[in-house]
Structure formats: structure tokens, C-alpha cells
Amino acid sequence: xxxxxxxxxxxxxxxxxxxxxxxxxxxxxxxxxxxxxxxxxxxxxxxxxxxxxxxxxxxxxxxxxxxxxxxxxxxxxxxxxxxxxxxxxxxxxxxxxxxxxxxxxxxxxxxxxxxxxxxxxxxxxxxxxxxxxxxxxxxxxxxxxxxxxxxxxxxxxxxxxxxxxxxxxxxxxxxxxxxxxxxxxxxxxxxxxxxxxxxxxxxxxxxxxxxxxxxxxxxxxxxxxxxxxxxxxxxxxxxxxxxxxxxxxxxxxxxxxxxxxxxxxxxxxxxxxxxxxxxxxxxxxxxxxxxxxxxxxxxxxxxxxxxxxxxxxxxxxxxxxxxxxxxxxxxxxxxxxxxxxxxxxxxxxxxxxxxxxxxxxxxxxxxxxxxxxxxxxxxxxxxxxxx
Numbered sequence: 001x002x003x004x005x006x007x008x009x010x011x012x013x014x015x016x017x018x019x020x021x022x023x024x025x026x027x028x029x030x031x032x033x034x035x036x037x038x039x040x041x042x043x044x045x046x047x048x049x050x051x052x053x054x055x056x057x058x059x060x061x062x063x064x065x066x067x068x069x070x071x072x073x074x075x076x077x078x079x080x081x082x083x084x085x086x087x088x089x090x091x092x093x094x095x096x097x098x099x100x101x102x103x104x105x106x107x108x109x110x111x112x113x114x115x116x117x118x119x120x121x122x123x124x125x126x127x128x129x130x131x132x133x134x135x136x137x138x139x140x141x142x143x144x145x146x147x148x149x150x151x152x153x154x155x156x157x158x159x160x161x162x163x164x165x166x167x168x169x170x171x172x173x174x175x176x177x178x179x180x181x182x183x184x185x186x187x188x189x190x191x192x193x194x195x196x197x198x199x200x201x202x203x204x205x206x207x208x209x210x211x212x213x214x215x216x217x218x219x220x221x222x223x224x225x226x227x228x229x230x231x232x233x234x235x236x237x238x239x240x241x242x243x244x245x246x247x248x249x250x251x252x253x254x255x256x257x258x259x260x261x262x263x264x265x266x267x268x269x270x271x272x273x274x275x276x277x278x279x280x281x282x283x284x285x286x287x288x289x290x291x292x293x294x295x296x297x298x299x300x301x302x303x304x305x306x307x308x309x310x311x312x313x314x315x316x317x318x319x320x321x322x323x324x325x326x327x328x329x330x331x332x333x334x335x336x337x338x339x340x341x342x343x344x345x346x347x348x349x350x351x352x353x354x355x356x357x358x359x360x361x362x363x364x365x366x367x368x369x370x371x372x373x374x375x376x377x378x379x380x381x382x383x384x385x386x387x
Contacts, residue, residue: 039344041229041251041312044129045387046074046081047352048317051119052112055089055136055146056096066119069372070352071126078385082128083316083348084119085135085187088165089146091116099147105138105161108168120173124180131231131316131348132169133184138162142188142237143269153192153209159216162186167220174225182229184253184316185217190237204236207244218248233316241302246311254303256318256336256347258296261286263332265324280324282332293335304343315340315347319356322363330383337387349384358384 049066074082091112094104123130135141139150139158150158166183173181189210191202214232221228230250235242238255245252257263262282266274283292307313318336320329340347350356358381359374368375 039307039313040310041314041344042080042129042346043341043344044081044314044346045348045384046079046083046128046346047349047357048083048085049119049123050085050351050354052084052086052090052116053135055087064354066122066352068122068126071123071128073371074128074352075126077381080128081131081346081348082123083131083133083184084116085133086116087136087141087146088134088138089136100149102149102157102161105149106164113172117172120176120181124176129180129182131182131184131314132173133187133316134162134165135187137186138165140186140189142190151193152186152213153205159213162213163216163220166217167224170221170224170228174228178227178229182231182251183221184231184233185214185250186233188233188238188255189235207235207242210235210242211244211248214245214250215248218250229312231312231314231316238317241306246309251312251314252303252306253314253316254300254345256315256333256340258299259286259291261291262324262328263318263320265321267321267323280328280332282328282335293339296335297339300339300343303345307343307345313343313345315345317350318347319350322355322361326363326365326379330379334383337384341387 050064051066053064071082088105089100091109092100092104093107093109094100120130120132136143136146137152138161139148139152139155141148148158150161152158152162166185169183189205192205192209193202210232218230221230230248231253232242232245232248232250233253234240234255238253239258241254242252260270261278262280264270265280266277268274271277278286280286281291283290285291303313318333320333337347349358353359353374355361358377359371361375361377361380363377366375366377366379369378370376
């Protein structure tokens, strides 16, 4: 998830995997009377699940756990995809009263990993493709708030640990069919330096360094699961197509958060003073700049062009924080997913239940429908089901 203020802006040649993707994509498209996409990935649509998103989340923290009812509702409503962004410390055993050290990074907590297994298998039971993602990988996260013992972009020890974790997951899930599981290497590569000062101006990760890191992890995965679909988030926080990765024959993931004036209106992790965030409009002018459908199409043009080059593309995160006026959100997001759909690009809303979600979002200007004790945003669900 995008937690800092930045300018947001794969390719599968393996015959078996490409055939699977094309078959699934065509089935999804025809079932909705949509022209079959050029994208070699299926036009998956679904949600991010935040069960293991926090590095400090304990195994007994049930507040945000996904339930089987959640998966049943997703499936019943026509969704077919979930992305599971994980902070690697969430499934480690180490002394959490102290900063993590390099040796700790290899201490897998099998009890928690077993719980992740259950989440993965439960999703697949209900026909949902699972994309397993390291939201925090060893040595990097776009979020501040956790002291890393090294830097993924600069330190071989961090890259070795990153490869170890992906090798572990690949070995563990190597028997899962290709169409049921993919790996999303790292959430939103952005800055090469430490992220703990989230508002500081920093240098973007050079493409050559991102290539080196993605290549190492891809090799670790393919050693155990040679044909597994691998996805890499776009550089610059998921906004930028990363041409340096194309030769690795992995897919790329964009974001549905542009412009942040709408998607992250008054979000405290984006704005130093949320009260000074400009009032969002769509279409219209914000801080002296015009925003509308035309500008949004220009933003996604590089991603559409990447699809045209035979590189698989999916939008791994999208949506809008709860403070944005609901009608503005719906108008903007309707354009976002319409533009993505025209390029055959699927999407995953940041969450299912919560601030960005269709259930229990906490939006103050929504007339909710009661849904088994949850508050359902029926207008939002109707929009999502349209695509």
C-alpha cells in the first residue's frame, strides 16, 4: 500500500504458463461480454488481504483476520483474486523487544507459516487465485516504522536473505498448480535509502539495481518451481513501468492511486498536515493542475504499451481512503478501472474490509446496507461488479 507521498506512476514466455493465463483471461472476459484482452495475464479482480501486513502483528491478533465468509462473499460477487501482502517479520521467531538482527531474519516461525498456508488454501477453496507478496522484504519496505538490519538495494546479506525467503515459499508451494498461485516479489520499490523518514526526498531505486534484486529472487523461485508466475511491482512506488525487468520474463504490477489528491485525501501517512490537503474533485483542478479522464489515460498509457509488448500486467493495488467524498471517489475510480479494463488489466482493491474496502470502510457519507452484521457499500460494489 502506498504510504508516502511520491509521484506514482514480465512477460511470460513459458508455454505452459502462458497457455494457462490466456485460457483463464479469455474465460473471464467472455463471461462478462468484454472483448478478450491482449494482456497475457488473466484480468483478475479482487482484493488485498492484510492478515500479515504488519511486522508486529502477533499470531493472536484476530481483529483483521480474513474469514471464510469473506472468501465466500468475494466468490459469490464474481471476484477471483486475492493478493496477500506480508511483512516477513510477521512469520519469524525473534525477540520483539529488540531490533531485529541479521541472524533473526532466517528464524522461520512454522506455526505462523502454517496459518498462512490455511489462508492460501482457503482462498483457493473458493476459486480465488492467490498472489503472495512481500510487502516488507528483508532490507526494504515503502513503509517506515521498523528498523531493518540492512538495505536490500545495497547489501548482499539483505539480498541473500530476500532470496532465502522466496526460495522457502517456492519450495513450500511448488505442488500448487500454476493457475492458483503466483509470487509478487516486493511491494512498491521506491527509494534506495532507509524509509524511516517517510517525508524526506530520496533517490529512486536505479533500474539496474532493481534488476539485480529481482533476478536473484526469480532464480531462487525457479529453482524450486520453474514455471511459477512471478510479478514485480513497478518502480517509483508501483507507478513506473520498469523496462530493465523485461528480459527476466516476469509480469509487472501497476497501481490505481493516481492522483493521490483523490486516493489519499487527508491520509496521515501522506500529508504532514492533513487539514491542508486540497479538496478532491473529479474531473477538475487541484493545486492549479487539471485532472480528468484524459490525464488518467495518459498516466496509464505506458502500462497499456507494456501489455502490447507481450508483458503481463496487473494492478496489484488500487482504491481510495475513506475521507474522499464518496461521489468523487466513485466518479474517479470508475474511470480508473474502465481504462485498465480496456487494456485487459485486472485490479486488486487495497482491502476488502476496512478503510479502502467495500465492507466496514468507515466512510461518513455512505448509506450502508447491512450485510450479516457488516456495513456494505452497495454503490461501490455495484461499480466493481460492472467490470
